[in-house]
Each structure stands twice: as C-alpha cells, then as structure tokens.
Amino acid sequence: MDAFGDLLRGVRAQGSLFGSSTLSPPWALRFVDGAPLTLCTVIAGAGWIVPEHRPPERLRAGETVIVRGPAPFTFVDEVGTRAEPVACGEHCATPEQGGTRHRRGWNDRGDADDGATTLIVGAYPVHGEISRRLLDALPVVLRVPPGGESDPIWDHLAAEVAADTPGQQVVLDRLLDWMLVCALREYFDRPGGEPPAWYAAQRDPVVGDALRLLHTEPAAPWTVSSLADRTGVSRSTLAKRFAELVGEPPLTYLTRWRMTLAADLLAEREAATVAEVARAVGYSDAFAFSAAFKRIRGISPSGFRRTATAVSQQPTGTPTGAH
Template identity: 50%
Template sequence: MDALTDLLRGVRAQSALMCRAFASPPWSVRYPGPAPLTAVMTSHGDGWLIAEGHQPMRLRAGDIGLVRGPLPFILADDPATPLQLDTGLPGCDEWVSGTRTYRFGAEGTTLVVTGSYEVEGSVSDRLLNALPRAFVVPCGPCGTIDLLSEEIAKDRPGQESVLDRMLDLLLVFALREWFDRPEANPPAWYRALGDPVVGPALRAIHDEPGRTWTVVELAERARVSRAVLAKRFTAQVGVPPLTYLTEWRMSVAADLLAKPDATVHSVARAVGYRDGFAFSTAFKRVRGVRPSDHRVVALRA
C-alpha cells in the first residue's frame, strides 16, 4: 500500500454540500468555510482563492484549491474586486438535488464550483493534520471537473452519491499533486512508509491497530533486530514504535467515535483495548478529552 492510499483510507464524502456560481467579471463571492474540508475549482474562466491569513492564490481552469476549515474564504476574478455575494446569507437562485446555484453578472462566463465535506469523520484527522489551511494545485486539464460541472446541474436518482464520489476522486487528484510538490510538508510517518525498514512496521500498525503488537513482532515484519527497528523508527517517525502505536490507535478511535452506530466500548475493542477504562485513560492522555466527550462533540457537528 502506498503512502497516499494509506492516508486516504476512510475518506468518503457523505451528502457533500455542492455550490456553483455563474459570474462575469468583476465578481467576488464569500464562503463562510465551516466545513472540515472544501474543494474549490473553476470549470470555465480563472479566478483567485483568498483565504484568511494567506496571500491570494491564482486559481486557473483545471486547478483545484483545498480549504481546511473552519476558515472563511473568497473566490474572485481579482483580489481587489469588492465583495458581491456572501453564500453564508439566506437565499440562492436555484436549489437542485442539494446543490445551491447563484447567478450574477451580465453573462455568467465563469463557473465556480465548490464541494464541502460537511460531516465530521468523513475526512480523518490524520489527513486534515497533514494539510495546510489553504492551497491550490495545478492539475491541468481535468475531465472530472468538467463532468462534475455537468452532473451538478442534474436532478436524477442517485445524484447525491454520484456527486459525492466525484468529489472524492477530485480530492485524490489534488492530494496526489500536492504531496509530490517540494513545499508539501507531510507528516513524518507518511514519508517513513517508503523506508524499507520502518515502512513494513508502520503498515502493520496501520493495517491492524487492534492487535497487541510488540517491538519484537514489528521487527520481525521489518526483518531486522528489535534494536535496529527501535532506533530507525524513532529517528524517522519521531517517537518509539509503541508510542506511535498508541497515538495511531487514538487517531483511528477518534474517527470511529464520530460514527453514529459506534459506542465507546466497541471503539475500545476495535483499537485493541478490552478494558474501557484503560482506553479512556489513553484517549484522554493523547487527545486531551475523554472519548465520550469527543463523541458528543463529533455527533453534534
């Protein structure tokens, strides 16, 4: 399994909020940006992505921008264009199959599309923590963006699922481009997955977080001695193998706790704890809150 596939495991849009805006220059649209992750793109025409705390970023047709919320942002034909529309205010020109449509300007020569992962848990914490707050990647000609632009206007059975899967695909395209860039700063474990010694141990932990791993067993997976694995693992990942195991279990647990049908007990068993008290203690030590409190907040979001 490659590093990006591992990072994307469990990422799945659920009733994503789609929005499109037809505009002619000058145009400027504000988005409140409360969602955990929002993809932005222009199907026709160019624009700028302007996020709080960031320099304006050019968004050309075929590019994909990602905004990690909560973070308000503006899409405009020029950074200097005064704001003309705030999508956070009530009202839109059209609402079809969960997609909001806005039209302003004389001809609407530019089509701006956004898709937001609205549901907590549909994007894992480990992915969000690996990303900057806002960035743009040049993906070149992308048929998926054009297809999304066409599908987003339809009102057919299964439309919500079609749009969700298209958004997932665009996210993969964007992240693949981003992590190949020199300015990307992925987490240490992401880079270490490609190491011939540390990689097998990491994949074993990721694949079976509920197993009672020992350093000896992980070293056997890597085909090295216990001492060699411990030293190399700590140097590349930043923490010893069993410390990482605990942190990874809590990351998995945090995602599982956000699922409506989960319980603290079932999550504890899934990540290798037979004792709910021991799990709660570990979760609070690593995440700073009790699992029950984390679950309440996640389900309310």
C-alpha cells in the same frame, strides 16, 4: 490500509456542484460556516480565492486549490469586486451535507460570454479525530497547478459539467473525491516539500510495511519483535528506522493511533461501553485503556464522550453567497 488512506476514510463530497452555468462579472461567492476542506477548481474563466487574514490567490482555468476551514473565504471575479453579499437560500447545503452548494450560477444569463467563469467546488465535512491528523498537516490554502496527475480528472470534470446528464451530481462528487486524493498526493510529493513524517515514511520498504500492518490490524497484540518478524528485519533495525523516519518508536505510534481510533468510536458509538471501545482497539483491560487514553488525550474516555456529544448537538449555521 495505508496511513494516508486511513486518514481519508469517510471523506466524501456531497452536493459538490457549484456554479454550473455562468458567473458573469461582477460576482462574489462567500463560503461561511465552511467545511474543514473545500476543493475549488476552475473549468473556464478565472477568479481570486480570498481567505480571511491572508493574501488573495489567483485561480485560473485548470488550476485547483484546497482551502482548509473552518474560517470563511471568498471567491471573487476581482479583488475589490462591486458584488454585494446576499443569502443563497434554498440552493445552499448545510455543513453536514458537504458545505455550500449552488446548482446554478449566481448571475446566470443562460448563454456563456467571454467573461463567464465556471467553478466546481467539493466541500468536505471531515468529521472525527482520524481525519484531523490530515487537516493538521495542511496549510490554509494548498495550490495544485496544471500538469500533474490531476489533469485527466480535470478533463473528466469539464466534460461532465458540459454534458448535464442524469446522475451528474453523483459522478461529479466521485470525480472530486478522486481529485482531492490526487491533489493531496501532489502537494505532499512536490519537490522541496515537507510532508508529514508518517506520509514520507510510507515509502520506506521496512517502515512502510510496519505502518500498513499497524493500520490494518491496530487491535493486534503487537510487540516490536512481532512487528519486526512480520516486516522481515531484526527488532533493532525496525526500532531504529521507525524512530528515525516517523519520529517516535513503533509502539508509541501504535498507542497514539489506537487512541485516535478510540476517540472516534467514543464519539460515534454512544451505545458502546468504554470496555467495548477498549477491546476494539486492542485493550483487554478497560482501566489500562482509560489510563492510556487520558495520558494521550488529556481527558478520560467518559469525559471525551460527554464533550463530543455536547459539540455534536450544537446548532449549525447557514452558508451564504453573493453576486
């Protein structure tokens, strides 16, 4: 598994079709209690993405934006639209189901008109510390213009929305997953971009191999020498290139990655003991693991588990829409 793919584990759209008929002006869709990531692409028409405390962004047919939550944002026909907020009721999904969902347009008149807009949304309930590393690398609003590798996926999305066939929701969800990965790659690979160090380093033939090994076998008893042997270079060459490209030594990176994995295991596997989690991430000594976890995370494994459990038991809110 590569570093980028590892951070996308478990990121799946669910209930992602939003406004499959017509949205006739004036209209406004407000996303509250939002998912950490929301992908919006316009199949027909146009509108404005309005994040909280940030300038509006025009979104036209064929364009895609990814909005990083959890702050609310609005998609409107025009900035300052006359649309008034209303609850979207039974057609909404909770954040655990993938965020806001609406199977029909708010202002569904049956037949499309020249001012109608079709919006497709994939709302992603990104859970855990693994995917948080991805979120931390993203801006609040990420725009992907037409003309890149996402275009064929957009064509499939448009065709699927028009067909209205059995199993459509599943197909749309998976297409949006594909769109999300391609959109993120386009953003990180854009000319003049500043991708996170771990992403850019994957393209290096030596450091990229080392990262793949660390992510594929995080519990292995790695040393710099054994990692260098597996990548076919000297110990000094690997240590130098890894630190230059990733920004920290290989074993420091490995420790941070192991503690990220451990954090999710502690939060998800309540029956697992600290010693079992320690062994799962490569520590035979639970005391050494606990010391490393507290050094990296600032809290003991048991304390982290108690906090994560308390957060997971908090009630969630209900999304709303407007028209």
